[in-house]
Amino acid sequence: MKFYKLYICLMMVCFTPTVWAADLPQALKDGLQRLSVIKGFECHFKQSITYDDASQQKFQGSLKVAKFGHFRWQYTQPYEQLYVSNGEAIWFYEPDLMQVQYLQSLDGIDPIAMRLLEGRVQANEIQLLDIKQEAGKDVYHLRIGSNTELWLSLNERDLPAWFESRDALGNRNRMELVDLNIRNIDMKNFEFTVPKGVDVLNSNGQIVER
Numbered sequence: 039m040k041f042y043k044l045y046i047c048l049m050m051v052c053f054t055p056t057v058w059a060a061d062l063p064q065a066l067k068d069g070l071q072r073l074s075v076i077k078g079f080e081c082h083f084k085q086s087i088t089y090d091d092a093s094q095q096k097f098q099g100s101l102k103v104a105k106f107g108h109f110r111w112q113y114t115q116p117y118e119q120l121y122v123s124n125g126e127a128i129w130f131y132e133p134d135l136m137q138v139q140y141l142q143s144l145d146g147i148d149p150i151a152m153r154l155l156e157g158r159v160q161a162n163e164i165q166l167l168d169i170k171q172e173a174g175k176d177v178y179h180l181r182i183g184s185n186t187e188l189w190l191s192l193n194e195r196d197l198p199a200w201f202e203s204r205d206a207l208g209n210r211n212r213m214e215l216v217d218l219n220i221r222n223i224d225m226k227n228f229e230f231t232v233p234k235g236v237d238v239l240n241s242n243g244q245i246v247e248r
Contacts (some may be wrong), residue, residue: 061166062164062166063166063169063176063178065176065192065196066166066178066190066192068196069192069196069197069198072195072196072197073197073198076220077104077105077220077221077222078102078103078104078105078108078220078221078222078223079102079103079197079218079219079220079221079223080100080101080102080103080218080219080221080223081100081101081215081216081217081218081219082098082099082100082101082215082216082217083098083099083100083101083213083214083215083216084096084097084098084213084214084216085097085098085099085211085212085213085214086210086211086212087209087210087211087212088209088210088211088212089207089208089209090207090208090209096115096116097113097115097116098113098114098115099111099112099113099114099115100112100114101215102223102227102228103223104222104223104225104228106125107123107124107125107126108123108124108125108223108225108228109121109122109123109228110122110123110227110228117134118132118133118134119131119132120133122228122229122230123228124228124229124230125228127140127141127142128140128141129141129230131230131236133233136235136236136237137236137237137238137239138230138232138233138236138237138238138239139238139239139240139241139243140238140239140240140241141241142240142241163182163183164180164181164182165180165181165182166178166179166180167179167180167181167187172191175191175192175193175199176191176192177189177190177191178190178191187203187204188201188202188203189201189202189203189204190202193218197215197218197220198215198218199214199215200212200213200214200215201213232247
């Protein structure tokens with residue numbers, strides 16, 4: 039579960055400019071271009087994961103993002119978890135378990151949907167499958183590459199209001215971004231110091247330090 043949540047977390051990390059397909063709607067192109075040039079943002083989020091049996095999990099927390107893979111993704115409800123990335127590796131901290139896991143590389147956690155919102159998908163990889171209305175807003179159904187699909191809605195400032203991914207089992211993972219503010223984030227937010235008494239695990243889940 040923790041890395042399933044991490045995939046959606048990483049969808050909003052480190053933006054770099056790209057050229058978008060000419061046949062995309064102008065509002066969508068404007069939104070994607072806006073994402074490619076901002077230096078950073080912070081917001082609150084509400085996340086819901088709906089499973090194929092109609093059961094659901096809900097989460098809340100806060101997010102800070104800066105360019106080149108820096109993020110601080112903090113879950114506060116229903117329990118505390120913290121992901122911190124300095125652009126080269128991720129710390130995953132679970133205070134209730136008194137343990138932190140250190141991932142030495144981001145290379146293996148790179149879903150295509152994340153690449154889209156980072157601005158690293160080529161224009162010819164993007165297909166607009168449909169546009170629908172939800173709560174009076176356009177929802178863009180996109181296909182990225184050959185088989186990855188993403189649903190995206192923008193707010194009045196052409197920034198993501200929410201986005202949703204769905205897996206092969208029919209599970210739906212929606213992230214709503216609340217009170218999103220564009221700003222330069224203090225880079226100290228992307229540093230992590232292991233608290234005293236907390237076990238350190240490697241990427242394989244093995245304890246390497248107590």
